[in-house]
Amino acid sequence: MSADATSRSTSATISPNILRYLTAVTDELGADLRPALARVGLDEQMLQSADLRVSYRQGSEVIRCALQLTGSDHLGLRVGARQHPTAWGLMGFALMAAGTLRDAVETGVRFQNLSGAMVVWSAGQADAGFTLWADQPDPAVDAGVGTFLVQEAFASVVTVTRHALGAEFCPRHVDFLFAAPPDPAPYHELFGCPVRFSAARNGLAFPAAWVRTEMPGRDPVTFASLTTLLDEQLASRRTRQDLLEVLEISIAQSLPDVPTFAEQARRHATGERTLRRRIAECGTTYEALVDGVRRERVELLLRRPDVTLTDIARQAGFSDVRALRRAIRRWHDMTAVELRDTVHHS
Incomplete structure (x- = not known):
């Protein structure tokens, strides 16, 4: 970064969904995250506000502290596995009203900035089939925080998909950029598919049959209404971020x-x-x-x-x-x- 530029990491533009679930999980593990929240100007009551936005820096610092307090190598998996479609707000309801799983994934990518995502999502066709990729917005992010964010990202996608389509859903395979942890068992238990580490890119491949699966709550009228509202929110957010x-x-x-x-x-x-x-x-x-x-x-x-x-x-x-x-x-x-x-x- 040049000396006359700045980064969006200082702007408060991220919905605090991850921090809300992280606070609950660390409580269960016997770690108190409240001092860390206070150091970045947040508290539990603020996290309950639908209007609150946090910066990437605030989120990263709280996550870094949670990793230190818990000593858990799989904290992101636990946080992602706690989530439900409604955790993603209006976008979660839009996903449930989409026509197929592929439609839902593409809608999630389109409106990712409204869901509290701290990774950059993209989706498309690859050799392994329809794939969802999760990249870091800042390549210089702390390694532990980066690992947590990708863990949480893919764990939440799989968990939310199972809420919508059934517990039998499993990806074709999941790839992680980082090296294999000492204990990879929690990854295999959560995803129920081959998990590959030290991959070229963080990616989750969907089986072809699941991609075409119709969403149980599909409703074209509701979906159109919700995406219109999301477009309006996105336009407003862009104006604020600018x-x-x-x-x-x-x-x-x-x-x-x-x-x-x-x-x-x-x-x-x-x-x-x-x-x-x-x-x-x-x-x-x-x-x-x-x-x-x-x-x-x-x-x-x-x-x-x-x-x-x-x-x-x-x-x-x-x-x-x-x-x-x-x-x-x-x-x-x-x-x-x-x-x-x-x-x-x-």
């Missing part, structure tokens, strides 16, 4: 100076009150966006051993090194030296 992205890029390009909120309102030819309301509708604040961009800049500069903390503080817009150290402690609960060592080894 606003956040424009603001983040503006902040990043201005560092070490930060545009005042009044300046941003003028740039958008709107009043401060209106702009603040639009940002709030995205589930965040201008201050949080500034904090996220600064954080990303700091983490980027810490990867360069030739840049001192004084230089980083200046380039990221902090008043001095002490303010930078306090921010790093708040973000990561570690010192600047510890964080620099962490990013160098990540």
